[in-house]
Amino acid sequence: MDIAWLRDFEALVAQKNFSRAAEERNVSQPAFSRRIRSLEEEFGVKLINRQTLPLSLTPAGEVFLAQSRIMLRTYEETLERCQIIDAAxxxxxxxxxxxxxxxxxxxxxxxxxxxxxxxxxxxxxxxxxxxxxxxxxxxxxxxxxxxxxxxxxxxxxxxxxxxxxxxxxTEDSFLPVSKNGANGPLHTLKSDNKKPISLLSYGTVSALRSVVEYALRQQIDGPKMLVVNQSALAISVKAMIMEGFGLGWLPQELCKTELADGRMKVVGGKEYAHHLxxxxxxxxxxxxxxxxxxxxxxxxxxxxxxx
CATH class of the missing domain: 3.40.190.10 (Periplasmic binding protein-like II)
Structure with a gap:
């Protein structure tokens, strides 16, 4: 796929007209139309609804528009990074x-x-x-x-x-923590809870997810957990904990300020803590x-x- 096709597609979306988009891209209309068709053939779907005036996007085209913008932004960021490295x-x-x-x-x-x-x-x-x-x-x-x-x-x-x-x-501690309220932590790891404990965990892309699962496997008679949210980043897990949605495991360095000033509380004993x-x-x-x-x-x- 030619990266220029993505720019052609964005121009067509903005102009909603093949002639004006071709003029913006400084190519002839036949050449521009061939490039849009090549893009559709590359992905095997119709992106443009040519039966409407002005032109509109098909449902697949709507999805592709959002993804094409991400691809172009990634391309431009990569190009910029490569140029900076090369110049340095x-x-x-x-x-x-x-x-x-x-x-x-x-x-x-x-x-x-x-x-x-x-x-x-x-x-x-x-x-x-x-x-x-x-x-x-x-x-x-x-x-x-x-x-x-x-x-x-x-x-x-x-x-x-x-x-x-x-x-x-160096090392860090991986600790189960909860937002602290006026009467103590909002969520605990007590096994006598009648309802499952709300767990803010990590998505499959995060290496920290395996440590959370390991920590829970070590406690055979531990409390029942209900995963209410999964995030790729520890920063996002921390934000959800601070909103009070559940408890979760965080590296101690990432939450040491909140632990020190009392906004967060460690809610499990040594058996739930692990070294990173x-x-x-x-x-x-x-x-x-x-x-x-x-x-x-x-x-x-x-x-x-x-x-």
Whole structure:
């Protein structure tokens, strides 16, 4: 598929007329019509209802319009990122991490080293699925990934089998928490509750979902849970907890302020808490000098934190 076809489609939607859209796109009308038809053939559906005046979209066309805008935005963002990296040179270190880790451990552990060392970082704080982080590293889309790690995270297993190095930068606690009310937490893990406990969990794309499921499997006689919402991001789970919709598991660093000021409360004992490692992964064969320098600094920081 030619990316120009998406721009043609957007022009036709805006103009609702083949002639005016062709003029906007600076091509002849026959050529423009052929490109729109090629787009429809590519997807095997009719996108434009040609029987109406002005032209309208078919139901499939309505869906495609929303998705085409996402595709164009992704294309433009990718193009911009590639141009920035190319202009900056080969020494830029490309990081990928989740939003929650960017807001916590990246800022506290890595950002100061980057600043002191004068390193150039291209940071991609993303909502990728766990396996996308793995493939991004394997395909050299990024040089380093910063990720949570727990033995239950099967999606990250290929990194252990592959040609990767890792550093355990630090640890975090994964805790069941609830919004705190005037009379205590709004939701608890007491097994004598008559009604199922409302659980705010993670979607299938999140590596943290497997840790929640692991935590619950360890408690055979634990309370009945009802999943009322699933989110891909820990930030979103936190927001739902703060709205009082249920309890959920969060990395302690992500909610330490709310725990300290009493807006949140840990609602399970030690048996419900689990340790998360904060790991950096890189491809062993990536010989970028700036990456090697950062890796040595990260190893020194890791050793210092465990002494």
């Amino acid at each position: 040179g080969e020494n830029v270190i490309r990081f990928a991490t989740s939003q929650s880790l960017y807001m916590t451990h990246f800022k506290t552990h890595i950002a100061p080293l980057v600043e002191r060392g004068g390193l150039e970082i291209d940071l991609n704080s993303t909502g990728w699925a766990a396996d996308q982080f793995v493939s991004a590293l394997q395909q050299r889309y990024c040089d380093v990934i910063l990720t949570y790690w727990h033995p239950s995270m099967d999606a990250l297993a290929p990194l252990g089998l592959g040609n990767c190095d890792f550093i355990t930068l 490692e904060i790991r950096l992964y890189r491809d062993k064969e990536n010989t970028k000098p700036t990456l090697n320098r950062l890796w040595r600094d990260m190893q020194a920081l890791s050793h210092k934190s465990t002494d």
